[in-house]
Amino acid sequence: MQILVTVKEVGQLGDEVVIEDGEIAESALEYDLNEWDEYALESAVQLSEAYDDVEVVTATIGPERSDETIRMALAKGADRAVRIWDDALTADGAGDETPADGLLDTRVRVELLSAIVEREEPDLVLSGVQSADAAFASTGVALAEEIDDAWAAVVNDLEVDPDAGTASVHRELEGGIEELTDVPLPAVLTIQTGINEPRYASLRGIRQAQSKELTVLDLDDLGIGTDAVTGALETTALYEPETTSDATIWEGDAESTAGELAAFLRDSGVIEG
Amino acid sequence: MSDVLAVAEHRRGDLRPISHELITAGRELADATGGELHVAVISGDVEAFADSLNREGVDAIHTITDGEEFNHDLTVESLDALWSALDASYLVAPNSVNGLDYVPAIAQRLDLPLVTDAIGLSLEDGLEVTRERYGSKVETTVAVADDAGAVVSVRDGEWPPAEGVGDATVESFDPGVDESAIHSTVTGFQEVGAGDVDISEADFVVSIGRGIEEEENLELIERLVDATGATLAASRPVVDNEWLPKNRQVGQSGKTVTPDIYIAIGISGAVQHVAGMKGAETIVAINTDPDAPIFDIADYGIVGDLFEVVPALIEEFGGETA
Numbered sequence: 001m002q003i004l005v006t007v008k009e010v011g012q013l014g015d016e017v018v019i020e021d022g023e024i025a026e027s028a029l030e031y032d033l034n035e036w037d038e039y040a041l042e043s044a045v046q047l048s049e050a051y052d053d054v055e056v057v058t059a060t061i062g063p064e065r066s067d068e069t070i071r072m073a074l075a076k077g078a079d080r081a082v083r084i085w086d087d088a089l090t091a092d093g094a095g096d097e098t099p100a101d102g103l104l105d106t107r108v109r110v111e112l113l114s115a116i117v118e119r120e121e122p123d124l125v126l127s128g129v130q131s132a133d134a135a136f137a138s139t140g141v142a143l144a145e146e147i148d149d150a151w152a153a154v155v156n157d158l159e160v161d162p163d164a165g166t167a168s169v170h171r172e173l174e175g176g177i178e179e180l181t182d183v184p185l186p187a188v189l190t191i192q193t194g195i196n197e198p199r200y201a202s203l204r205g206i207r208q209a210q211s212k213e214l215t216v217l218d219l220d221d222l223g224i225g226t227d228a229v230t231g232a233l234e235t236t237a238l239y240e241p242e243t244t245s246d247a248t249i250w251e252g253d254a255e256s257t258a259g260e261l262a263a264f265l266r267d268s269g270v271i272e273g
Numbered sequence: 274m275s276d277v278l279a280v281a282e283h284r285r286g287d288l289r290p291i292s293h294e295l296i297t298a299g300r301e302l303a304d305a306t307g308g309e310l311h312v313a314v315i316s317g318d319v320e321a322f323a324d325s326l327n328r329e330g331v332d333a334i335h336t337i338t339d340g341e342e343f344n345h346d347l348t349v350e351s352l353d354a355l356w357s358a359l360d361a362s363y364l365v366a367p368n369s370v371n372g373l374d375y376v377p378a379i380a381q382r383l384d385l386p387l388v389t390d391a392i393g394l395s396l397e398d399g400l401e402v403t404r405e406r407y408g409s410k411v412e413t414t415v416a417v418a419d420d421a422g423a424v425v426s427v428r429d430g431e432w433p434p435a436e437g438v439g440d441a442t443v444e445s446f447d448p449g450v451d452e453s454a455i456h457s458t459v460t461g462f463q464e465v466g467a468g469d470v471d472i473s474e475a476d477f478v479v480s481i482g483r484g485i486e487e488e489e490n491l492e493l494i495e496r497l498v499d500a501t502g503a504t505l506a507a508s509r510p511v512v513d514n515e516w517l518p519k520n521r522q523v524g525q526s527g528k529t530v531t532p533d534i535y536i537a538i539g540i541s542g543a544v545q546h547v548a549g550m551k552g553a554e555t556i557v558a559i560n561t562d563p564d565a566p567i568f569d570i571a572d573y574g575i576v577g578d579l580f581e582v583v584p585a586l587i588e589e590f591g592g593e594t595a
């Protein structure tokens with residue numbers, strides 16, 4: 001059985017938001033494996049431990065910078081990795097590391113990932129529910145539709161029966177309700193946080209990851225023309241939302257702010273005794 | 274002129290509130306295009322749903338009678354067939370968990386650009402969608418290339434529900450879905466998060482988020498709870514890590530709480546968290562980041578380190594100071 005895990009490196013914002021030329025400044029971002037993909041990866045690795053002959057392959061769309069994150073995924077148990085990048089996918093079209101707006105269009109990401117699926121023919125594709133940065137939450141399900149796989153979105157419990165060729169999942173709905181669903185393989189599942197406990201990479205894993213195969217492919221390699229990655233979406237503005245806050249902020253050191261809050265709580269009558 | 278198709282959502286016999294909000298958002302778009310607003314409702318008691326969906330601004334309602342509960346395959350096949358029968362350019366749908374399960378697929382099927390989780394729409398020289406990135410810290414507008422048409426999913430609570438009584442035509446539509454197109458089978462539902470406490474009943478909630486950093490630090494919050502008599506709750510990452518049980522989780526996939534006072538400590542205020550606590554009478558936030566979105570909905574705030582503020586607060590109430 002082969003499991004393909006989509007792995008995205010995302011920029012995380014610290015306390016300081018810096019916007020330059022309508023984009024978030026590189027200096028304000030710290031790059032890491034997307035939180036949701038971390039759980040998807042762990043699910044895949046756990047399946048590879050539970051059953052014989054399971055290969056876990058990661059698929060990434062991203063610049064060279066992502067290799068560090070991909071190596072971490074390899075260190076946590078993926079067997080090999082594929083990364084897609086091309087000058088045509090960069091904002092300036094000449095290889096800077098900022099992704100082009102084209103990639104906002106789900107159809108473009110699906111075009112690229114379905115080319116990987118065609119090469120690898122996985123039995124199961126696991127992707128995160130959403131990416132922490134753009135948060136479109138659309139890649140996995142759109143990919144499933146494109147490659148004619150079954151699917152399930154927002155999965156927080158997963159059992160795979162490789163012999164029967166089925167996955168039994170829980171889909172986490174709103175308000176503490178889960179939907180129990182059976183899907184036939186091959187399938188694409190989008191994985192929700194909390195489904196498992198993602199492991200830390202061991203030192204041994206990190207050492208081994210260095211020698212695992214990481215294949216980099218460009219559009220030519222995939223037989224995809226640049227027209228197919230243009231997309232129909234364009235970011236026309238990016239800004240910090242105007243604060244709508246009319247909160248009273250208690251100023252001062254910890255003692256005085258805690259004092260204000262304590263006085264407020266006493267006045268409000270919620271404190272017993 | 275181009276029409277708009279809005280897709281209603283229901284669960285276990287009830288329309289979900291987003292359905293009526295979608296009518297408002299869809300009407301806004303239809304007004305801008307000069308087109309009609311169509312509404313689709315699939316499965317369940319479609320007659321009763323159609324009655325409730327027939328609000329001001331709706332031109333036509335299409336009912337599809339098949340099954341009781343949501344099934345994504347049936348939804349995609351039905352919408353695909355209905356889309357062919359209509360002359361619509363925009364499809365608006367809920368950005369709900371079930372929305373996540375079919376909206377990307379129908380967009381892909383129809384080969385339309387998709388913009389999810391919209392909080393604003395404008396249609397002048399083309400469709401422009403306002404949405405957030407990075408957990409509500411950044412807002413963007415995304416323009417859809419002219420005349421492409423689009424699928425847009427809409428965040429709940431952003432548009433007011435449509436009101437009044439409309440005079441829409443209600444027609445049953447037969448999408449002619451083939452059995453073989455249905456791959457996934459829903460076998461049941463399960464309630465989670467039962468347990469000893471019901472945080473939704475509490476008057477005074479202290480809620481802790483990822484700012485707590487380590488499981489062992491939770492003890493600090495427990496001492497605050499002991500000293501004040503508050504009920505302990507948490508954001509998702511704390512529950513995902515199994516530091517607290519699921520019945521303590523506040524938010525979209527956890528509990529909805531409506532206490533007199535909600536103190537959010539080390540919680541950024543992501544939309545899925547806010548969904549579960551915005552109904553609190555008074556919200557207090559303690560966070561090191563002055564730009565954290567939680568301050569937008571807070572009534573009182575302390576910009577500071579919880580590891581300094583919370584011990585000082587415990588001391589105020591004569592609690593155990595470690």
Ligand SMILES: Cc1cc2nc3c(=O)[nH]c(=O)nc-3n(C[C@H](O)[C@H](O)[C@H](O)COP(=O)(O)OP(=O)(O)OC[C@H]3O[C@@H](n4cnc5c(N)ncnc54)[C@H](O)[C@@H]3O)c2cc1C
Binds near residue numbers: 129543544
């Ligand atoms: C389908 C779906 C359903 C979801 N359902 C839920 C749900 O039900 N409930 C829920 O909560 N989330 C839910 N989420 C997750 C949600 O998107 C956020 O990821 C989550 O709410 C973030 O939790 P947080 O605020 O604790 O963590 P973060 O967003 O990481 O915020 C931590 C905050 O702590 C602050 N901080 C750090 N250190 C300190 C310190 N020393 N002192 C003070 N402040 C500090 C930081 O400034 C930051 O603002 C859901 C997501 C999806 C996709």
